Amino acid sequence: MVTLKSTFALHIVSLALAFWLPAAMAQDNGEAGTDDVAVSLSVEELKKQVIRLNRDLFILEEDLLYPASTQFAVFLSLDTGEFLKLDSVKLKVNDETVAAHLYTERQAKALQRGGMQRLHIGNLKTGDHEVTVFVEGIGPDNRAYKQAATYQLQKDTDTAALEVRIRDRSSDYQPEVAIVEWE
Amino acid sequence: MIEWLNRKTAGTPAGLCLASALAALLHGPVAVSDELPQRAADPAYGMALYEYYQGNAFKALTRLNVAAAEGGIDGHGDHPALVEGGLMLSYGMTHEAGALFQELLDEDAAVAPGTRNQAWFYLGKVFYLEQDRVAARDALERVDEELLEDEDNELYNEWLYLRGQLVLAGTAATDGEAVDELIEALPESSPWRAYLHYNQAVGRLAEGQTEEAMADLTSLDDLLAELPELEPPLSDEMSALRERVKLSLGRLHLSRGDFAGAMASLEQIALDGVFSDQALFDYAVAASREDKAGLALQALNTLQQRPLFTPWLQQVPYARGFLFEQMERKQQALQAYREAASHYQALSAQLLNEREQLTEARLIEALRFVREGDRPGQGGAMDPALTRPQPGESTVLTDAYGRVEVRPGDYSLAGLLATEPFQLSLRDLHELYRLRDSLRQWQKQLDSFDIMLETRAQQREQRIRETREALDELNADQWLAQQAQYRREIEAALAREDLQFFMTQQQHELADRLAQVEQTLSQLPDDESTRKQRQTFQRMKAYFNWRIADDYAVNRWAAEKQLRELDQAMEVFVDQRALIEQEMASGGENQALAARVAARRTALEQLQGEVDKALSAARSELLALVDDELQHQSGQVRGYLRASRHAAARLADDLFLGSTGPATSSAAPAAEAGGDRD
Structure with a gap:
């Protein structure tokens, strides 16, 4: 009986030790971690190279598909977004829908915090073009909000970039949608 | 989240794992200051921020790299560098992040004081993650406390926490600041305070200061009970921490022999909570020592009905036998011991089999990766009928440091899964699979670029053919010859001052008419009338010749002007033709693009080889860890x-002796018990 008791008691002790000795665990982990450092370093180096390659492919793709002389990009930003919970956006160029996007909560928050989404990238020939954006969401007092903005773009042989800027208008507590051109 | 915390806290150094938990909980992908401009002043930076705030570290880093390659980011000062460093940290590139923060801290770098201050903080964090505690302390002590608190309160709280962790790990602050002071400086509602407080209790226990540890845990329990309503997932995290505190208190009472106190603490832990298995087992131990065997048995029976998921719970079958024996229910005890022996026998064979057949596929099969949208205890990833997420899938959830969220599908891996080396190996494997998938995707992209360029080359050939035909139709060489002929004739006429050569069209016509008149007059009879006509003709001719001579300069200038204009036009034509010929002869822009595609393909193939090699190494490392764990478990199970x-x-001997008297041999019951006494 004495033996049994001490066996069970031994379990209690070992259990307590396992729980209360993080330092011992850290030592064990330290030994196993030596090889891991090497693999992690190699993975880190690979990640660095992969990021570099991805960057090159990004640039290559843009050069290939959207040459500077015809490139046309539209960005979207949300300045604070207190008066609008953004749901969706539709973009038309010369009456043709070129982009439409439904926003997840995470995407809308990323925009609220200062992120900028590239809504569209494409090619446009030189000349006059009409760009229209339709913004939908939930506005003040939880009411459905829908607004459009139009911009007359004169495309020359340089890259053209527009920004759909949604911002809070403090004068009447309403959201405001505008299209501005980046120089 | 609770299971995740359990995994994190079960086997890692408390500080590191809790720091990771908090970083994931409070900051999402990275913990760079929120003091950002409302609107990006540069679309390139805006796009990077868009990915960054969604937790897409890889995409955000790529965007920042693209921006750097295309001339940098305007209007944001050094902030992009801080963001990039933070992203590198969350993407597991601690060395690169450290180098970047050090660059920002270079004495010659023109960096804003706020950025420099945060760079010191992040550099300290890098060193902390790399377990270089002295360097971490030195870097963190360079942070301007007031400036950080003023600029970013959350970072300031994390800064206090990290300094507290370093003191707990034995790296005292140079100003002698104690952990108590750091805890007091943290707001009561801050999770950093709760974790630091908990880790302080753990540290005190390790040093044998049980009274102080008990006081710490009790006050922390009170603090957690009074926390205001929190939003998930923070509320879940704090509930899990409170249960952990109660479990710790229970075990502390247990180790001090205060079994009633242990039972009182452990009773408060939820039966469906993440620590309920440990709590039930400890409760059984406490109750048995408190001579409440019935309660102990009840706890063990509850555990027995659950899947014996963690290796340490394998003690339960044996413990049941022990309790029956303690309760003087010898027959039931014997039965329980026999059942325990068969269980361990089967388990031992299973572990041996698992070791023999261990492959990466079997290992992955035994793990349940958590996919975005899955909830603990629900279907999804745990439902075998559905397609299980695999390592490398982009939907598999990871924490702020890239560790994958995974649950054990096989009890034998539960303990191993909680260890840091296994977590790191699994993270590497996951990352490498992701890299390999990205490379494969880019391979396809390059293939499509090739098709695109080939099509463009064909279109170009077609256009060249059409241009050549058009040029041929223009008889360009003939035009050039004619131009040369004109030039020669004009130059010759100039040399001999040929008035007639430079006559205008009208003058030519007049000259022709004069010649006709002269011929007509020569055929007329020589009478008075003819004589008068001839005199008139001579006057007209003299006037005409005088006019020609007078107009010579004007006519010559007009001819020379036309020649110059023709020369210019021909020059443009010749240049354009040369350009077209050159363009047709060279590959054009397409060729340059094709060369870039080919260069990227070479780089990609090289990277693919390196990723495959690293994958093989990560796989071997992971399998070696699993093999060690299974071997260790086999040893334990053989012991049980x-x-x-x-x-x-x-017990069989006892029972046999009790029923037959002292003269009977004990050999038969030994055989009944299973025979093998090893």
């Missing part, structure tokens, strides 16, 4: 098996 058989044999 021996103990169960010995107990069964001894």
Whole structure:
């Protein structure tokens, strides 16, 4: 009986030790971690190279598909977004829908915090073009909000970039949608 | 989240794992200051921020790299560098992040004081993650406390926490600041405070200061009970921490022999909580020592009905036998020991089999990766009928440091899964699979670029053919010859001052008419009338010649002007033709693009080879860890098996002796108990 008791008691002790000795665990982990450092370093180096390659492919793709002389990009930003919970956006160029996007909560928050989404990238020939954006969401007092903005773009042989800027208008507590051109 | 915390806290150094938990909880992908401009002043930076705030570290880093390659980011000062460093940290590139923060801290770098201050903070964090505690302390002590608190309160709280962790790990602050002071400086509602407080209790216990540890845990329990309503997932995290505190208190009472106190603490832990298995087992131990065997048995029976998921819970079958024996229910005890022996026997064989057939596929099969949208205890990833997420899938959830969220599908891996080396190996494997998938995707992209360029080359050939035909139709060489002929004739006429050559069209016509008149007059008879006509003709001719001579300069200038204009036009034509010929002869822009595609393909193939090599190394490392763990578990199970058989044999002997009297041999019950006494 004495033996049994001490066996069970031994379990209690070992259990307590396992729980209360993080330092011992850290030592064990330290030994196993030596090889891991090497693999992690190699993975880190690979990640660095992969990021570099991805960057090159990004640039290559843009050069290939959207040459500077015809490139046309539209960005979207949300300045604070207190008066609008953004749901969706539709973009038309010369009456043709070129982009439409439904926003997840995470995407809308990323925009609220200062992120900028590239809504569209494409090619446009030189000349006059009409760009229209339709913004939908939930506005003040939880009411459905829908607004459009139009911009007359004169495309020359340089890259053209527009920004759909949604911002809070403090004068009447309403959201405001505008299209501005980046120089 | 609770299971995740359990995994994190079960086997890692408390500080590191809790720091990771908090970083994931409070900051999402990275913990760079929120003091950002409302609107990006540069679309390139805006796009990077868009990915960054969504937790897409890889995409955000790529965007920042693209921006750097295309001339940098305007209007944001050094902030992009801080963001990039933070992203590198969350993407597991600690070395690169450290180098970047050090660059920002270079004495010659023109960096804003706020950025420099945060760079010191992040550099300290890098060193902390790399477990270089002295360097971490030195870097963190360079942070301007007031400036950080003023600029970013959350970072300031994390800064206090990290400094506290370093003191707990034995790296005292140079100003002698104690952990108590750091805890007091943290707001009561801050999770950083709760974790630092908890880690302080753990540290005190390790040093044998049980009274102080008990006081710490009790006050922390009170603090957590009074926390205001929190939003998930923070509320879940704090509930899990409170249960952990109660479990710790229970075990502390247990180790001090205060079994009633242990039972009182452990009773408060939810039966469906993440720590309920440990709590039930500890409760059984406390109750048995408090001579409340019934309660102990009840706890063990509850555990017995659950899947014996963690290796340490394998003690339960043996413990049941022990309790029956303690309760003087010898027959039931014997039965329980025998059942325990068969359980351990089967388990031992299973572990042996698993070791023999261990492959990466079997290992992955035994793990349940958590996919975005899955909830603990629900279907999704845990439902075998559905397609299980695999390592490398982009939907598999990871924490702020890239560790994958995974649950054990096989009890034998539960303990191993909680260890840091296994977590790191799994993270590497996951990352490498992701890299390999990205490379494969880019391979396809390059293939499509090739098709695109080939099509463009064909279109170009077609256009060249059409241009050549058009040029041929223009008889360009003939035009050039004619131009040369004109030039020669004009130059010759100039040399001999040929008035007639430079006559205008009208003058030519007049000259022709004069010649006709002269011929007509020569055929007329020589009478008075003819004579007068001839005199008139001579006057007209003299006037005409005078006019020609007078107009010579004007006519010559007009001809020379036309020649110059023709020369210019021909020059443009010749240049354009040369350009077209050159363009047709060279590959054009397409060729340059094709060369870039080819260069990227070479780089990609090289990277693919390196990723495959790293994958093989990560796989071997992971399997070696699993093999070690299975070997260790086999040893443990063999120990339980021996103990169960010995107990069964001894009890069978007792029972046999009790029923037949002292003269009977003990050999038969030993055989009944299973025979093998090893």
